[in-house]
Amino acid sequence: MAASAAGLLVVGVALIIKHxxxxxxxxxxxxxxxxxxxxxxxxxxxxxSKAFVCTSATCGGDMTLYVRVKVxxxxxxxxxxxxGELERxxxxxxxxxxxxxxxxxxxxVLAGLKGRVRAYRMQVLGTSGRSVAAIVIGLNxxxxxxxxxxxxxxxxxxxxxxxxxxxxxxxxxxxxxxxTRTALGL
Numbered sequence: 001m002a003a004s005a006a007g008l009l010v011v012g013v014a015l016i017i018k019h020x021x022x023x024x025x026x027x028x029x030x031x032x033x034x035x036x037x038x039x040x041x042x043x044x045x046x047x048x049s050k051a052f053v054c055t056s057a058t059c060g061g062d063m064t065l066y067v068r069v070k071v072x073x074x075x076x077x078x079x080x081x082x083x084g085e086l087e088r089x090x091x092x093x094x095x096x097x098x099x100x101x102x103x104x105x106x107x108x109v110l111a112g113l114k115g116r117v118r119a120y121r122m123q124v125l126g127t128s129g130r131s132v133a134a135i136v137i138g139l140n141x142x143x144x145x146x147x148x149x150x151x152x153x154x155x156x157x158x159x160x161x162x163x164x165x166x167x168x169x170x171x172x173x174x175x176x177x178x179x180t181r182t183a184l185g186l
Contacts, residue, residue, distance in 0.1 A: 029173075049069075064150070065170065101120055105117060115146075120136060
């Protein structure tokens with residue numbers, strides 16, 4: 001009887017996970033150049049995560065975008081109000097050996113969420129010291145944060161402003177924002 005109960009519990013949990021809207025692929029318009037891929041970084045069962053690639057001219061060339069919702073992780077009183085808070089919530093530990101900012105960050109508002117954006121140069125983990133450009137956007141709702149990191153893969157210099165616009169536009173698209181709002185409980 002205990003084995004049957006345990007089996008039913010496993011099936012029940014599997015069905016919940018299968019129908020969890022946060023686990024379902026996003027319905028992306030293929031003409032945008034963005035495609036969802038499997039999460040390639042260390043798994044975080046308590047933080048919903050999605051990864052996307054874009055190879056179109058819209059994105060400025062090959063780029064991977066990592067989007068993670070971090071519940072209860074940011075400064076509840078001030079949000080992501082400065083570069084120190086943005087860097088603290090960023091996913092550098094999973095992505096890079098070293099990183100350095102290319103400029104000061106600046107405030108940003110996307111789909112009603114306030115935050116900060118900043119460009120970086122970083123050495124990607126798993127490579128022989130190859131340096132790439134990255135854009136980090138952190139948005140918050142109360143104590144919860146959404147962190148989006150766009151990593152350039154092409155060797156040429158990135159047009160930071162164009163990549164920032166491409167990421168911001170993608171984050172504001174209906175499927176992405178709906179997923180983000182669901183993950184944040186909004």
